[in-house]
Amino acid sequence: MTVDLEVGKRARVTVPGSSANLGPGFDTLGLALGIYDVVEVEVTPSGLEVEIFGEGSEDLPRDASHLVVKAIRTALKAAGARAPGLKVRCTNDIPQSRGLGSSASAAVAGVVAANTLAGNPLSAEDIVQISSSFEGHPDNAAASVLGGAVVSWTEIPVDGVSQPEYRAVTIPVHSSIRATAIIPDFHASTEAVRRVLPEQVTHLDARFNVSRVAVMTAALQNHPEILWEGTRDRLHQPYRADVLPVTAEWVNRLRNRGYAAYLSGAGPTIMVLHTEPVDPKILDDAREAGLRVLELDIAGPVSAELV
Numbered sequence: 001m002t003v004d005l006e007v008g009k010r011a012r013v014t015v016p017g018s019s020a021n022l023g024p025g026f027d028t029l030g031l032a033l034g035i036y037d038v039v040e041v042e043v044t045p046s047g048l049e050v051e052i053f054g055e056g057s058e059d060l061p062r063d064a065s066h067l068v069v070k071a072i073r074t075a076l077k078a079a080g081a082r083a084p085g086l087k088v089r090c091t092n093d094i095p096q097s098r099g100l101g102s103s104a105s106a107a108v109a110g111v112v113a114a115n116t117l118a119g120n121p122l123s124a125e126d127i128v129q130i131s132s133s134f135e136g137h138p139d140n141a142a143a144s145v146l147g148g149a150v151v152s153w154t155e156i157p158v159d160g161v162s163q164p165e166y167r168a169v170t171i172p173v174h175s176s177i178r179a180t181a182i183i184p185d186f187h188a189s190t191e192a193v194r195r196v197l198p199e200q201v202t203h204l205d206a207r208f209n210v211s212r213v214a215v216m217t218a219a220l221q222n223h224p225e226i227l228w229e230g231t232r233d234r235l236h237q238p239y240r241a242d243v244l245p246v247t248a249e250w251v252n253r254l255r256n257r258g259y260a261a262y263l264s265g266a267g268p269t270i271m272v273l274h275t276e277p278v279d280p281k282i283l284d285d286a287r288e289a290g291l292r293v294l295e296l297d298i299a300g301p302v303s304a305e306l307v
Contacts, residue, residue, distance in 0.1 A: 003118070005076075005083045010042040010307045011116040015109040016299035017094040018101030018143035019179065019271050022220075023231030023262040024212035030143030030150045030168075031220075033100065033179055034297035037092045039068055039109040040307070043117065044085035055092040055102070067103060067134065071110025075130055081118035095292075097187035099265035104140030107131040108302055112145075116304040125167075128152075132166035140265065142168030147301035149173050149220050171217060173298045174224045176275040180283070183292040184246050184268040193266040196239050205234040224275045227260035231273065237263050244268050250286065257282070 014036050022029040037055075050062040050069065060066060064073075068088055076083060090109075094102045108131045115122040122130070128145050132138035138152040145168075152168035216230030240263060241248035247268045254261035254272055257279070264271040272278055283293050 003081045005043045005081055005117055007043050007045050009117055011113045011304055012307045013039045013109045013113045013304045015105045015144050015302045017105055018140045020139040020265040022216055024209040024233040026235050027137045027139055028152055030139035032143040032147045032299035034299045035093050037094050037105050037109060039113055040089040041113040042087040043083045044087050046085040049087045051089045053091045056096040067106040068110040071107045072114045075111040075114035078130060079115055079118035079121045095183055098183050099267045099269040101140035104135055105144050107134040108141055108144040112302050112304045128168055129166050138166035138168050145302055146170045147299055171221055173220050177224050177273055179296045180272040180278050181294040182250055182270040182286050185290055188267045193240055196243055197236055201235060209235045227273050231260045231262045
């Protein structure tokens, strides 16, 4: 049975950005960050209207191809609801295509908005599943849905026909941990950056990363003093250095100073996790080099309300 939503019904969603991988946890570890997009969705008599303010306002589409719109429509179908028309207003603070989860946040915002309008029939697990399906991996989306840090994974069906199942659980983050994002002024395509990765890696490198993921989960929860060791990686960052030279330079510069710096997602953002403020001189140097600096808290889960 499909329920028709009442014209004039409105929902507002506030969704955090995220950082994926956290060094060694490729497509597995994620962290919600205190930078937010706000999406307002209204049920209208017919048609589609999309307004975009802030990040991406000059480039993002204003039609049915917009990711928020696609996520709304997919989630409405899953929730057994239908809207005759939609007005979507996006106010974006999350930088686009910089490794801060902008695409995942858009998908989460759309799914959560639809679920709110439909009376919340979808569970958090459903929301993770639907929003992750747009990217094909759940690390960013799960972090934005659940907040804090997440361990996520994908269950591939053995029949080769069913859709993958995206799963995630939260892990608590030590109250002293903060994040500083250093953002170059260019975009990075996740697909393009993935193409430089090798099809095979050595057993030694695989073993190294397995151990560092374990270290990282301990660092996030109870031992922030080992964040530097927990952010070491041999599976993807060394291969991406040639295509992201500015990022690689700053990651190395920071790590040589003892900071737990890593490539955030597919980049180009450099992320630093720390308990004491990053040296202001380093941040001033980054700004003078044309990089944007954001000092961020660890965020809680997505929130939504009817308005």
